[in-house]
Amino acid sequence: MNLKRLSIAIFAFGLCFLGCGPEPLGGELTLKVVAPNDDFASYELRQVQVSNVENIYQLQHANFKFLGGGLLEGDDMQNLLTSEVTPQSFATQTRSHFDQTLEPHLAIRDEVVHAQDFHSLMALSAFAGFEKIWGWYVNDIGDRSTATTEPGYVVFYGDIVPSNLLPVPMIQMDNAVYLAGVDVWMVFPVGNQEGVPYAMNQGVLAHEFHHRIFFQNVWTTSAFDRWKSILSATESLSASEQRNLNLLRALDEGLADINAIGYTKNIGFMEPSFHSEHLDVVSAELLGAESLRRNIESDFVDRATYDNLGDDSLEHALVDGCGVAQNFTTSGDILSGQAWSPYCLGSVVARTIWEGVGRDHQLLREVMLPAINQTLFHLGEVLGTDQDFDFDVFFQLLLESLPNTFDTADLCSEIATRFSSLATADRIPLCAF
Ligand SMILES: [Zn+2]
Known part of the structure; x- marks a missing residue:
């Protein structure tokens, strides 16, 4: 090998030494x-x-x-x-x-x-x-x-x-x-x-x-x-800001699930991941509770509502794993405390939307989920004004985003059942309760 070839070989080796993966x-x-x-x-x-x-x-x-x-x-x-x-x-x-x-x-x-x-x-x-x-x-x-x-x-x-x-x-x-x-x-x-x-x-x-x-x-x-101030809070949040945050986390989880259901066209999309044949008893029970909370047609979600989760009146055997707020004895409102699972109320949100499209996957994918997507930006505008959040804000924005051809009867009747304290207070004017 002449000197020139040798130097090329050394140069090439040097480059590879620094990192020489395959060609992209x-x-x-x-x-x-x-x-x-x-x-x-x-x-x-x-x-x-x-x-x-x-x-x-x-x-x-x-x-x-x-x-x-x-x-x-x-x-x-x-x-x-x-x-x-x-x-x-x-x-x-x-x-x-x-x-x-x-x-x-x-x-x-x-x-x-x-x-x-x-x-x-x-x-x-x-x-x-x-x-x-x-x-x-x-x-x-x-x-x-x-x-x-x-x-x-x-x-x-x-x-x-x-x-x-x-x-x-x-x-x-x-x-x-x-x-x-x-x-x-x-x-x-x-x-x-x-x-x-x-x-x-x-x-x-x-x-x-x-x-x-x-x-x-x-x-x-x-x-x-507002997001920065919540994240950087050095002391605990005020009770109303904590409640806003809890409800928004539940909305975030519920919308994530209903979109995943839209993508998969399968309300049991998590089931392939929920196998527990060889798990220890504690892990298997945790997985079972998770499955109950996340399956929007489970016994738990059949009966859970915004109100019976908030005031702790749903049968405890069903609510297992949702958590009870630290301040529940003083506030009487689970949704305002720090220790609870956003998935429980999130599944109530997902179920409400699922019933709102008559359990129809095509209507969910083609009409409801695009309307929900448009709602999110407007929700950000509302939150930017430091206004309190509750689900009436979301449902009202959603009803405004749905096309005129969409029949809102099922959605409004489900809101009346699952969010009755908000519905009876006339806080969602686009539904005539
Ligand atoms: Zn999530």
Whole structure:
């Protein structure tokens, strides 16, 4: 080898030493992933097509990118909440705590991208899921907010430590979440979960995706200062602001679920992830309670209402796991306290909407969910005025957004049943109760 060739070889080696992955591979690709069957009731390993990939070796898509692990500390978030911070600068600065690239173990065989280990399969399956779900929210639901016009980020196996006062990672296993403000979805490893991991369950991903839509539409426009003040509160929130926040979290969860139901056309979209044959008794019971709360046609949701959850008058055997507010004995109102589960009231919201379309998937997808999407921006405008929130505000905005051709009789009668104290107070004028 002459000297020139040798120097090229050394130069090439030097470059590779700094990081020499395979050439980027993008465009339209076929991936072998865990994907749902048509009814979203079961999942299997199969080939799917994805478009607009920028580089599959780093899970980079034109719309979103996977990030590696890393640790975000709650105190770092608090320190960034200055008056000048914008939704974009806050997200950029908090997101920088995570590793900026993820390189799963992939191999190409017969022009199909295969994962080489379980973790890579989970990441690749979530990648394929996000691509489909992103397209659905833009094309079918009509979202035009920064939730779908700005790039998205998925942190794979990162951690969050809420604060130096509580130095325990928030959620380490068996979960997928959207982290508002930081504006990332987080996918956590499988712990003792049986069935389909949440990150492979596209209904769960559609639910998490909607949290970004809710946050970007509602909180980052007119109401961002209010959101910052809630997050940065050094002392506990006032009882009325705590109640506002609780109800908004319930609305956020309920709308995430009803959108996931719209995407999957299956009210039991979480069931493939709820297997407990080999779980210990405590974990199995927790999973059973979660299933009861989240299935919008369960015995619990059949009978739960805004009022009987608020005043604790629903049979306790059914309410298991919803939580009772710390201040319940003084306020008599579960919905105003700190310790409760937003999913319980969230399922009441989802059920109300489901009955409001006569349990018709087509009406849900084509009329109701696009109208809900339009409502969110206006809800942000209302919250930006520091007005108190209750569900009459949401339902009134929703009724204004529904087309004139939509028959509101079922929706109004369901609101009258499930939110009777608001209905009888004549707070939803577009329903003639
Ligand atoms: Zn959620």
